[in-house]
Amino acid sequence: MPARVLISDSLSPAAVAIFKARGVEVAFEPELGRDKHALAEAIGDFDGLAIRSTTKVTSKLLERATRLKVIGRAGISIDNIDLAAATAKGVIVMNTPFGNSITTAEHAIALMFAVARHIPAADASTRAGRWEQNKFLGVEITGKVLGLIGCGNVGSIVADRAIGLRMRVIAFDPFLSPERAFDLGVEKVELDDLLTRADFVSLHTPVTPHTKNILSAENLARTKPGVMIINSCRAALLDENALLALLESGHVAGAALDVLEKEPAPLLGHPNVVCTPHLGASTKEAQENVALQIAEQMSDYLMRDAISNAVNFPSITAEEAPKLKPFIALADRLGSFAGQLIDSNIKKVSITYEGEVGELKIKALTASMIAALLRPLLADVNVVSAPTVAKELGVVIDEVTRAAEADFESVVTLCVEAAGRERCVSGTVFNDGKPRIISINEIKVDAAVGPSMIYVTNEDKPGFIGRFASILGNAAINIGTFALGRDREGGSSLALVEVDGLVPDKVLAEVKQLPGVKEVKALRF
Template identity: 55%
Template sequence: MTKPKVLISDKMDPNAARIFTEMGCDVDVITGETPEQLIARIGQYDGLAIRSSTRVTKEVLDAATNLKVIGRAGIGVDNVDIPCASGKGVVVMNTPFGNSITTAEHAIALIFALARQIPEANTQTQAGLWPKNGFMGVEVTGKTLGLIGAGNIGSIVASRALGLRMKVVAFDPFLSPERAVELGVEKVELEQLLERADFITLHTPLTEQTRNILSRENLARTKKGVRIVNCARGGLVDEAALKEALDSGHVAGAALDVFETEPAKASPLFGTPNFICTPHLGASTTEAQVNVALQVAEQMADYLVNGGVTNALNMPSLSAEEAPKLKPYMALAEKLGSLVGQLTTGAVPRISIHTEGAAAELNARPIVAAVLAGFLRTQTDSVNMVNAPFLAKERGIEVREVKSEKEGDYHTLVRVSVKTADGERSVVGTLFANSEPRLVELFGIKVEAELAGHMMYIVNEDAPGFIGRIGTLLGENGINIGTFNLGRREAGGEAVLLLSVDSPVAAAVIEQARSLPGVKRVMALAF
């Protein structure tokens, strides 16, 4: 049998090539090629191992006629066209946890650098100035560290900070009270964190919910003299507003390892006193680079030789026999998970997945994993059906599975329920013609809708004239309605409207919709 052939196109630890060979693959290490050279070469390979330099574009994928798997040594896959890869049946893998300790340690290092003004003191001392009286630092012992994001990396930062005798408060919508106790941190809302923290570190992905989470307004709410560290993602901090806060002295110091635009050739922060920056070094340690290189080689070789799937971003863990039957159910499950995730705020200590009828006769694990992936993807990146159960457990989310083979109103049904501070909330879906996912119930209200593309979710009082008002509002803003799905508890009571639209709905339009008479809640959704 011909051995699978793998190309390593970026520099990585040489042991990666050894692992490929030992696990039964032929491997070539050819780095630094131009896109044109890669396109000319890629057709002969079954696997492509990359880091951040190689860009796997549609043009590369079109030429990769034999490619079966792409492995990214690291977490970020911005350099891979994942939708195109999925369409061509190419599995995309990453190593989401190989850099965790390294990135957490870099955040701690920057905390110390800010506390004692080490970079500037070093510069002046080497210039022969001996500025002993010019630098007055602060101790970290006894200070309050505010974590924005308490997932894998944030929890490691918390453990290190507690070892330094810091107090740790954490804001994370998915952090359960039980998990907070386990970590030894105090769970707080963002407003409390901003008011109390002496140091703030960010450990959250960049999503629509987290973009500019440290905005001008939120920076103004922080404690005077706060010090801020970001080793997570550029765009979490409003860089222009941060400069203003540093110049005014409200923020005593800031350290960024990531910028909104990278490489950061220019920034309003460059040259600002009490500002430290590094060129995205969070993952740059010998140990981390060895770890991710070895992990990606093991994952890719296992897939190519044995068919095993680990940390795949676009493929569930399925056998060949199960896949055709489960595929539409997984699509339904992921949409239901995404819907309830987008509509739920605050901590979710429990998710229940209830299958009825024909759905209850299938392997539940892929369905559960699809629900969790859809749910968690609304708040964090690099989630897939393989790592979603692990991430849910890490966040302290209890996952319940319930089966009922007896059919109800539908021959097959999937119900996703989440426990929140406001009680249990459920969304229910089925398959039309055994293949088309449909929502049939939303928070106890019967409503039939296809979950796809850009949508609006509106809760309003059931009263004459509302449909005309919302239609007029969207028309005036140039937004075309695709489908119109209504449901209500009772005549004159609470009603739900799900609209599919042809383009994203701007925040300004959402605010206008909220101001309409009788409207209780409006949200933009995306699937």
């Protein structure tokens, strides 16, 4: 039976042509994604689903997708895809991480011009028959300071364009290395410095626990009087109510927004606000690029088992998959463990493959590990783009393979240098194929990795375990497994505890107050 792909969103006709040229049957139904019931009825007949942002791929839809092997998102964001459900079902999810970067960056520059010169309001006034030249007094951008919150793929393009316009560019990005900043011609600064210096602030960072509401009421109040705010990225980065209040007070001179938390929003009624309907990726070139890319990627997978730009699986061949699969799971757990302990400024990553694992395709393992390491702060990173993203951020990655020196046939060790401190975690795969953590910062431990865990480091003194377990018991938190380790008697010890469900912040705070406790973290895998 030939492979069949359903296109349920509006994609360029060029995508249809590529599928057909590669021998894939394609059903082009661009309105089907708007009707979840009709889509659910149809999805069982297809091996691939090509979408943009309209189609919502939920767990319920995936239950009906009995043949589905791959979902292709023409664009970067996969917010409309239940990634966990797709992964559990064995469905590869692909995106096109770099197809619309230039278009998105150009739109941010266009928004900056529009708000600086009151272009939309002046246009409307002129069309209404009024000639109000004196009413729309703008500001020059030449010589002004542009503050970028986020200087990754899109942000770096904005920086390049702004420097060409003779602006001075400063950037807050924990992952931006001094070397990369120098190459871009931008000044790396802390957030407080950016807020007080920037004439224009432009957002170019994914939404993570660290960046959500980064322009909060408190941070907006720190901005330079007369600042102008540009958001062509994510609505959740900005407190819209606080922005409106500062616009009305005159502290913020203007705002240009391509995304809104609520539509319609009160901000739409303010005369110094420019809004566009999420046009960041809306150019002919961008839509053509992402459509071509996703069609090629999906065709290659369906016809040749080649995987590229997958967000939930590395690029490996069908022959390599059985041997690599358990070690990919291990790499993901090690990277995720380290990533959840580190807040910013990763300088160097060292990975050691010891024993038989060193004979496998370690680039795929490294990509999986780096993606998991960066994901807590860079939500959109995937196993394909992770090495490139790390390089752009100036992160040095060292890989070493060597013969087995421990009691295990294969050991993988990840060491991460960040903020002047190095953290190391080692793991292996037992005969059951499940990953286990066997060492943390040279303290031996034997811990299975569960969905929800608590990591605690403390002084090795009597009484800690009882008090710790009592806190969990009093909070009705059930313990699944409890792994302990220490460097020496009376020295430093650690606990890695699997629990059922999420751990409330108040419980972590209570554990933190126990005598001798140094660090407490809730981990999710």
